[in-house]
Amino acid sequence: GEDVEQSLFLSVREGDSSVINCTYTDSSSTYLYWYKQEPGAGLQLLTYIFSNMDMKQDQRLTVLLNKKDKHLSLRIADTQTGDSAIYFCAESPMNRDDKIIFGKGTRLHILP
């Protein structure tokens, strides 16, 4: 089946690192994604990782993929107030890399 699970809330102090976790069920997913949604806006792709990779780094963002445990994480270094948003984990099922299934989203709250 296709399902993506993630915790609903995370609070982090400004300047600390944020780690948002996600588990997925489809072990054959070819792509896994992190999307960001700011208030009143549509979703925006932050980063993605191909299933044959276990890590991807892009400036302050680090994505880790554990295929054995079907676990994906997003680390945001030096969290800023502008990082306050909802972060969605998503996957593409096997043979349908044009279809994206989203989790419920993790709301990241930045503490001063």
Add this chain to the structure above:
Amino acid sequence: EAGVAQSPRYKIIEKRQSVAFWCNPISGHATLYWYQQILGQGPKLLIQFQNNGVVDDSQLPKDRFSAERLKGVDSTLKIQPAKLEDSAVYLCASSHGTTYTGELFFGEGSRLTVL
């Protein structure tokens, strides 16, 4: 490059009334998606078009929802009659649909409130 345009941004109707949402994707994008995002949940795919053909409408409640993409560009999503549980944000997204990198470009959404 202009983004995905949606209208109206907000709509309030009473149950059993009808409503229509419009989407204009990014120019040249072959694939168009309609997602439903209920408050506190992730977006759920309602229907996916490739040009003007339907690729996936498995989660579209076809007894009340309909969508079309005439000429493979703009799309409309209609709900008739609306139910209370249809209150949600309806997101339109588009992608190139060819060399796929997983990037969907989303509009700002149309927020529907059914009273």
